[in-house]
Amino acid sequence: MEKVGIVGVGQTKYERKKEDTFAELVFEATTAALADAGAEIGDIDNVVTVSNDFWDGRTISSMAVQDAAGSYNKDVSCVEGDGVFGAMYGMMRALSGSFDTTLVVAHVKGSEGNMNLITNAMFDPIYQRQIGIDATSSAALQARRYMEKTGATEEDFARVSVKNHSNGVNNPLAQIRKKITIDDVMKSRKISEPLKLFDCSPITDGAAAIVISNAKGVKRFKKDPIWILGASHLSDSYTLGYRDLAYPRALEAASKKAYAMAGITDPLKQLDVAELADAYSYMELLWYEGLGLSPKGKGAELIRSGATGMDGELPVNPSGGLLSAHPVLVAGLARIIEVTLQLRGEAGDRQIKGASKALAHGINGPCGQAHGVFVLGS
Amino acid sequence: MGKKVAVVGFGQTKGRSSRKDVNGVELINEAVVAALADAELTIDDIDAIVIGNMDHFEGINYVDSWSVEGSGGVMKPIFKVTTGGTTGTTVAMCAYYHVASGMFDRVLAIGWEKNSESDTTGAIITAFDPVWERPNLGGAIAGLALEASKYMTNYGVTERDGARVAVRERLHALNNPYAHLHQEWMKGLAVDQLVDLLVTSEQNQVLAFPLRMSDMCPRTDGSAAVIFASEDVAEKIAPVPAWVHATANRHNFSLAGDVDMDRNTTMAAASKAVFEKAGIKEPLKEIDVCELYMPYSYAGLKWMEDFGFCAYGEGPKLLWDGVTDMDGELPVNPSGGVMSSNAIGATALIRVGEAAIQVMGKAGTRQVQRDVNLAFATGFGGCYWADVMLLGKKKPA
Numbered sequence: 134m135e136k137v138g139i140v141g142v143g144q145t146k147y148e149r150k151k152e153d154t155f156a157e158l159v160f161e162a163t164t165a166a167l168a169d170a171g172a173e174i175g176d177i178d179n180v181v182t183v184s185n186d187f188w189d190g191r192t193i194s195s196m197a198v199q200d201a202a203g204s205y206n207k208d209v210s211c212v213e214g215d216g217v218f219g220a221m222y223g224m225m226r227a228l229s230g231s232f233d234t235t236l237v238v239a240h241v242k243g244s245e246g247n248m249n250l251i252t253n254a255m256f257d258p259i260y261q262r263q264i265g266i267d268a269t270s271s272a273a274l275q276a277r278r279y280m281e282k283t284g285a286t287e288e289d290f291a292r293v294s295v296k297n298h299s300n301g302v303n304n305p306l307a308q309i310r311k312k313i314t315i316d317d318v319m320k321s322r323k324i325s326e327p328l329k330l331f332d333c334s335p336i337t338d339g340a341a342a343i344v345i346s347n348a349k350g351v352k353r354f355k356k357d358p359i360w361i362l363g364a365s366h367l368s369d370s371y372t373l374g375y376r377d378l379a380y381p382r383a384l385e386a387a388s389k390k391a392y393a394m395a396g397i398t399d400p401l402k403q404l405d406v407a408e409l410a411d412a413y414s415y416m417e418l419l420w421y422e423g424l425g426l427s428p429k430g431k432g433a434e435l436i437r438s439g440a441t442g443m444d445g446e447l448p449v450n451p452s453g454g455l456l457s458a459h460p461v462l463v464a465g466l467a468r469i470i471e472v473t474l475q476l477r478g479e480a481g482d483r484q485i486k487g488a489s490k491a492l493a494h495g496i497n498g499p500c501g502q503a504h505g506v507f508v509l510g511s
Numbered sequence: 512m513g514k515k516v517a518v519v520g521f522g523q524t525k526g527r528s529s530r531k532d533v534n535g536v537e538l539i540n541e542a543v544v545a546a547l548a549d550a551e552l553t554i555d556d557i558d559a560i561v562i563g564n565m566d567h568f569e570g571i572n573y574v575d576s577w578s579v580e581g582s583g584g585v586m587k588p589i590f591k592v593t594t595g596g597t598t599g600t601t602v603a604m605c606a607y608y609h610v611a612s613g614m615f616d617r618v619l620a621i622g623w624e625k626n627s628e629s630d631t632t633g634a635i636i637t638a639f640d641p642v643w644e645r646p647n648l649g650g651a652i653a654g655l656a657l658e659a660s661k662y663m664t665n666y667g668v669t670e671r672d673g674a675r676v677a678v679r680e681r682l683h684a685l686n687n688p689y690a691h692l693h694q695e696w697m698k699g700l701a702v703d704q705l706v707d708l709l710v711t712s713e714q715n716q717v718l719a720f721p722l723r724m725s726d727m728c729p730r731t732d733g734s735a736a737v738i739f740a741s742e743d744v745a746e747k748i749a750p751v752p753a754w755v756h757a758t759a760n761r762h763n764f765s766l767a768g769d770v771d772m773d774r775n776t777t778m779a780a781a782s783k784a785v786f787e788k789a790g791i792k793e794p795l796k797e798i799d800v801c802e803l804y805m806p807y808s809y810a811g812l813k814w815m816e817d818f819g820f821c822a823y824g825e826g827p828k829l830l831w832d833g834v835t836d837m838d839g840e841l842p843v844n845p846s847g848g849v850m851s852s853n854a855i856g857a858t859a860l861i862r863v864g865e866a867a868i869q870v871m872g873k874a875g876t877r878q879v880q881r882d883v884n885l886a887f888a889t890g891f892g893g894c895y896w897a898d899v900m901l902l903g904k905k906k907p908a
Contacts, residue, residue, distance in 0.1 A: 134613070134614065135613065156765070185566070185572070186565070186566035186567055186593075187566055187572040190637070190641075191637050191638060191641075192565055192566065192567040192568075192595070192634050192635060192637045192638045193565070193593075193594065193595035193638040193892070193893050193894075195593075195594055195762075195893075196595065196638050196639075196765055196893050196894050197640070197765060198765070199762050199763070199764065199765045199894075200764075200765045200769075201765075204762060204763075205763050206761060206763060206780065207761075208759055208760055208761075209760065209762050210592055210594065210601055210604065210605060210760075211592060211593060211594050211601070212590060212591070212592055213566070213574075213575075213591045213592065213593050214573070214575060214590050214591055218590040221590070222590070222592070222605060222608070224612070225608045225609055225611075225612035225614060226608050226612075228513070228611075228612035228613060228614070229513045229607075229608045229611035229612050230513015230514075230611060231513065231608070231611065251572060252572070254570060254571065254572035255571070255572040255573040255576060255577060257577075258570065258571070259534075365588070366588045366589075366590065367586060367587065367588055368575070368576065368579050368584050368585065368586070368587065368588070368589045369579075369585065369586065370579060370580065370585050371576055371577055371578070371579050371580055372580065375580075382586075383586060386586065497573060497575065497576055497590070498573050498575075498576030498577075499573075499576065502576045502579075503575070503576060503589065503590070
């Protein structure tokens, strides 16, 4: 693919019950990303916003943030899904020949909605909603199926939570900054068998923005670009019963394509850092397998080996991941931002030394139905 | 850098008030199957999919995920874009950029809506600011009535002028087998007589002055799918592809109070950007046919001025002179337009599809009787937002 990269990033602090409006959050993230890039809004050729009408409680949710995103008199569109898909579209626009630079900005206020009702609404209205299924209870089904198929245990899931919470302590923007033990996770309140409180990501408010530029546009910005080496997205079936919930074949196919573009043949060795969508602790193990970081069915062995810890072969979620802050939709952009900071060497106390190749990942739909993968390099 | 892109296939469902025989996924599937058949492709040929609708009309969250078994998105790249009334053109533009980026060769754009499952105005009201605007100026009709009143006052326009637009759209719809409204009773009556009937009939209820039932679009169940292809494959798929010459949008406003009620400034800015890109100096002369997202009659007067088809205040003259009729200099909405079918998420995509089939010479009974070199399509929605796309027979340089 032609050269395209990330030249600016900005985020709000992630918290529950922020008082800012949607527009104020978007303005804060946009302003921060422009400042980071050493740019002004005039350097931006077009804008992609990311929002969701259910989470915002507004139809045409993008209407609330057009001015705050700086899109006045510019071409603009709105992706309704995880931020990683917003970044995908922003990148396509920068490659299309119509624009050199794209601002992508996402917002959410999880605290203003009801997660159970909002995610219940992604299920079939006639046959499934009535049983009360939502993001968490469907995730619990997936976790159970994964345990059944691979022999992974609740303690293995707890290891993911302990690792990511421990990492989150070093991230000043994270919502939860608290060291916990396997025992803390195992003894935490049951949410949906086998998932317990510390297996589940929190309800979060926040916004994030990135500036994407093609090779021609980069001279407008002061920072060296972090290049997009590979990018791919793919969806599995919708009906849970049509899928093997214990193996993410869509992630496998998407990552293979992104790796091929980036020239990666052994991701565990060649990648220096990865940020994955750990909405629930067990998911990180599934995504290890889909991304080819571990053999099929061996995700639990990878977490047990410590290879994905801060000192391991491939640190995963140095930011603390979604378990430390889960602004829905914003999440994918936050993953891209974290690896961008890592590749620039600007990740502060959580810096992975010498990181030069990284992976960022986001999901859409129940039980990680659709996946977006970016491979980035300095 | 950037691939040239063309429309190579189009499928749509017949507009209906209520499609109780299908669910949303099945409705989507009908349009996808029709578009694939039109392009003589199979779903395996499709490299990526873009879909759009308005969440609150059907109450389905994450429609891109929910619909894959009907859209063909299983194990394909798919995501959702949505921007209100402009959703259909937003989907079209997104598919265009997928292909232009060089990452995908054949991309399927899908727009759909089952308005029968919704309270349309109830849902649209929630687009507006909950504190400042919902209590006083929400919904689809109020803002348009305000715009029409202002326009009538500014230029001495009458209710007969508005009704003349409605008559054109409904007469054109009689040629379109996919249109929702087929007002057969209009057949054989003179235009003047129809206009008189619309402005005097007590059955033609006033909704919000000056808008009557006949001035508004219907609520429709329907879906549409358009296939975009890169220059590397387009001519192999379609004998006459409809090339995208330029596309642009402007979504400048967040609050209804920000909107300039005197002129449609976003429609003017977006179309100006496209005309500049395509080197068009006299749009009335150079464009051969239009498919415009005009959800109510007075848009067919005032917005024509904002596109630059005539001077300010001269929309009624353009109309009464017959310039925009099927046999006029610039036929507008041969399909019958939005006033004859409005399945909201599909509506603007249908404009693109209808413009494309005019270029491709596949519009059947509604094909304009002239050589179509350039066709102009628009989307409208949100807070006076505008999307435009110009299609042409010649591959752009």
